[in-house]
Amino acid sequence: xxxxxxxxxxxxxxxxxxxxxxxxxxVVEEATLKGVVSEVSxxxxxxxxxxxxTSAQAMARERNLIIRPRSLAxxxxxxxxxxxxxxxxxxxxxxxxxxxxxADLRHxxxxxxxxxxxxxxxxxxxxxxxxxxxxxAPTPDLAFLAARGAQPSAVVYxxxxxxxxxxxxxxxxPEDLLQILHGWGIHHVGEFLALPKTEIIERLGPAAEVLRxxxxxxxxxxxxxxxxxxxxTEAFDFDCEIETVEPLLFLLRRFLDGLCGRLRAVYRVxxxxxxxxxxxxxxxxxxxxxxxxxxxxxxxLFRILNTxxxxxQLAKRPIGVRLSIQAALPAKDQLRLFESALRxxxxxxxxxxxxxxxxxxxxxxxxxxxxxxxxxxxxxxxCFAVETETEKESASVIELPRGLPLRRFRPAIPSSVRVxxxxxxxxxxxxxxxxxxxxxxxxxxxxxxxxxxxxxxxEWDVALTKGGLYRLSRHGTIWKIEGCYEGMCAxx
Amino acid sequence: MQxxxxxxxxxxxxxxxxxxxxxxxxxxxxxxxxxxKAFDQKGGLLRGAVTEVCGSSAGGSLLLAxxxxxxxxxxxxxxxxDAANSFEPSDWAxxxxxxxxxVICGAADLAxxxxxxxxxxxxxxxxxxxxxxxxxxxxxxxxxxxxHRFRRIIEPTGTVLAVLTPQPLVEGASARMxxxxxxxxxxxxxxxxxxxxxxxxxxxxxGTAVLEEVFQKSx
Numbered sequence: 126x127x128x129x130x131x132x133x134x135x136x137x138x139x140x141x142x143x144x145x146x147x148x149x150x151x152v153v154e155e156a157t158l159k160g161v162v163s164e165v166s167x168x169x170x171x172x173x174x175x176x177x178x179t180s181a182q183a184m185a186r187e188r189n190l191i192i193r194p195r196s197l198a199x200x201x202x203x204x205x206x207x208x209x210x211x212x213x214x215x216x217x218x219x220x221x222x223x224x225x226x227x228a229d230l231r232h233x234x235x236x237x238x239x240x241x242x243x244x245x246x247x248x249x250x251x252x253x254x255x256x257x258x259x260x261x262a263p264t265p266d267l268a269f270l271a272a273r274g275a276q277p278s279a280v281v282y283x284x285x286x287x288x289x290x291x292x293x294x295x296x297x298x299p300e301d302l303l304q305i306l307h308g309w310g311i312h313h314v315g316e317f318l319a320l321p322k323t324e325i326i327e328r329l330g331p332a333a334e335v336l337r338x339x340x341x342x343x344x345x346x347x348x349x350x351x352x353x354x355x356x357x358t359e360a361f362d363f364d365c366e367i368e369t370v371e372p373l374l375f376l377l378r379r380f381l382d383g384l385c386g387r388l389r390a391v392y393r394v395x396x397x398x399x400x401x402x403x404x405x406x407x408x409x410x411x412x413x414x415x416x417x418x419x420x421x422x423x424x425x426l427f428r429i430l431n432t433x434x435x436x437x438q439l440a441k442r443p444i445g446v447r448l449s450i451q452a453a454l455p456a457k458d459q460l461r462l463f464e465s466a467l468r469x470x471x472x473x474x475x476x477x478x479x480x481x482x483x484x485x486x487x488x489x490x491x492x493x494x495x496x497x498x499x500x501x502x503x504x505x506x507x508c509f510a511v512e513t514e515t516e517k518e519s520a521s522v523i524e525l526p527r528g529l530p531l532r533r534f535r536p537a538i539p540s541s542v543r544v545x546x547x548x549x550x551x552x553x554x555x556x557x558x559x560x561x562x563x564x565x566x567x568x569x570x571x572x573x574x575x576x577x578x579x580x581x582x583x584e585w586d587v588a589l590t591k592g593g594l595y596r597l598s599r600h601g602t603i604w605k606i607e608g609c610y611e612g613m614c615a616x617x
Numbered sequence: 618m619q620x621x622x623x624x625x626x627x628x629x630x631x632x633x634x635x636x637x638x639x640x641x642x643x644x645x646x647x648x649x650x651x652x653x654k655a656f657d658q659k660g661g662l663l664r665g666a667v668t669e670v671c672g673s674s675a676g677g678s679l680l681l682a683x684x685x686x687x688x689x690x691x692x693x694x695x696x697x698x699d700a701a702n703s704f705e706p707s708d709w710a711x712x713x714x715x716x717x718x719x720v721i722c723g724a725a726d727l728a729x730x731x732x733x734x735x736x737x738x739x740x741x742x743x744x745x746x747x748x749x750x751x752x753x754x755x756x757x758x759x760x761x762x763x764x765h766r767f768r769r770i771i772e773p774t775g776t777v778l779a780v781l782t783p784q785p786l787v788e789g790a791s792a793r794m795x796x797x798x799x800x801x802x803x804x805x806x807x808x809x810x811x812x813x814x815x816x817x818x819x820x821x822x823x824g825t826a827v828l829e830e831v832f833q834k835s836x
Binding site: 467468469470472475476477479480483487489490491492493494500502503505524525526527528529531532533534563564565586587588594608609610611612 | 719805
């Protein structure tokens with residue numbers, strides 16, 4: 126058996142998702158009065174509005190008609206939900222068209238009740254706020270046809286009996302072929318199938334063969350398989366620009382409720398969040414959050430977004446919001462008995478984000494050496510690296526650097542240095558001054574001589590007569606105090 | 618008042634307190650052994666308490682080196698709040714750097730705020746607040762209540778908070794360590810463990826009077 130999950134009025138559902146809309150509504154191709162109506166709600170259809178009308182014609186029939194433009198972002202999200210629902214049933218699934226997904230159910234347990242299965246799927250999609258129907262039939266094409274007529278679920282056991290009752294238009298034959306069939310007085314599939322097969326193909330061509338295959342209970346065509354994407358997305362376009370953070374937070378909370386529910390359904394957790402805010406000038410603010418300990422906990426994920434948005438200042442107003450979650454399998458690491466890791470990595474992640482928001486992105490991180498000998502050259506990593514077993518073993522034998530760690534003055538303090546016999550003898554600056562008792566150096570450094578960023582300097586370690594150890598540097602004739610090893614002074 | 622009445626009233630008071638405060642904060646005692654004899658022989662750094670380490674800048678740097686070494690040994694992470702932006706990563710081993718969260722502040726008020734955020738988080742077992750290179754004017758502006766607040770925050774978490782200062786500053790520190798060094802340029806060629814041997818550490822559990830005398834003498 127094959128199951129087809131179908132979202133009737135797909136574009137309209139996508140356009141009205143996350144909105145509290147009641148009353149007749151239509152979706153148009155363009156957001157203008159001249160836009161052509163592409164799908165109509167039941168209430169709108171009852172008022173005589175049909176697809177193909179212009180917006181003005183539709184408005185003439187119903188004054189309080191809600192006209193919505195298509196929401197491509199939402200359509201993409203709905204397709205993603207459909208695919209994920211189908212893939213939860215079977216690893217072999219096909220997205221036939223927008224809003225219709227077929228899953229191969231031949232490997233489902235034999236004792237499964239098809240009707241119950243279909244009802245469960247419809248109910249599950251209902252939790253996402255979607256009005257879905259499902260058809261189960263012996264072939265993919267019949268399942269699709271069954272789904273289109275299902276209310277809200279239909280199971281086809283006898284393909285011939287089911288197909289014979291269908292109007293011939295449901296097979297979507299070419300217009301010229303349909304006219305011929307109507308001319309012959311054929312209005313139902315059963316009448317069409319009663320015609321002799323060879324003769325009808327000789328007369329009407331291969332299109333007739335295609336029609337016969339669609340309703341044949343033995344034509345189990347191969348599915349165009351789709352692979353599961355490890356990304357879960359929700360999006361929303363606002364009607365107008367927003368100026369406060371509350372609507373964003375409200376929507377993000379609802380997004381996360383839905384997304385985490387979907388994650389939990391497939392035993393996954395969120396590894397990475399990507400928040401995208403399209404702005405009114407066409408640009409986009411995008412921020413990715415790595416989840417320190419992947420989780421599907423809505424509160425934890427929401428706090429991460431909340432912390433970011435609380436401190437966010439944008440030059441332009443957002444006109445929409447898009448949230449993507451990259452899924453991963455839950456971590457299975459078990460801490461060793463005496464291993465001390467972070468107590469709550471997710472909370473630490475939030476604290477890290479707070480510190481970054483407070484002090485700036487370049488002022489918080491795990492330091493690492495840069496691939497350069499240039500003084501004061503370093504990089505800051507975003508989080509603590511996970512040590513491998515080899516690194517843990519090698520960490521037990523650390524080669525400690527020699528000498529005192531430098532306390533660097535940033536920026537270096539310009540100073541005046543008197544040189545005697547090629548060595549600095551007296552240093553004078555607003556912060557440090559005195560006679561140099563002894564010194565070590567020069568330590569000559571240079572780099573990037575092969576490009577325009579070449580640099581060269583000379584360094585001296587000096588001890589002052591009155592006490593204190595400092596590092597001096599000379600760039601040509603300019604002397605600077607780079608930092609101190611020992612001394613009671615503060616940088617000016 | 619009858620003794621029996623007072624006993625009953627005491628019982629009632631105890632019950633009332635037990636109802637109002639069902640669980641008193643759990644205090645995690647213990648000390649962090651750094652591996653540096655000069656510190657460890659004086660008891661090491663107190664967990665769940667504020668330890669002030671004042672004195673020379675080299676002493677502060679060497680304490681941080683010892684703490685980083687202990688972090689690698691015990692698999693801990695260290696938060697370094699660098700108030701004066703003076704930490705130099707190139708003078709540290711990669712293994713140490715991987716264990717340090719470097720928070721660059723540039724001013725005393727920012728450093729205090731950052732420390733507050735980090736201590737409230739409670740994830741890092743060791744936090745070093747380095748105020749040594751800041752001007753005295755900025756240090757004097759730090760409200761004294763800050764230290765009491767920090768103490769209350771870290772008591773239940775067992776976090777080690779070491780505050781590096783040039784002069785006694787931290788009101789109500791559980792322990793103060795005064796560090797003196799007699800280092801010369803030859804120290805630049807010595808390995809760090811040998812430098813730890815050159816530190817002269819004096820510990821004062823409470824009060825600053827004796828400590829100030831020590832500083833006056835060293836000055």
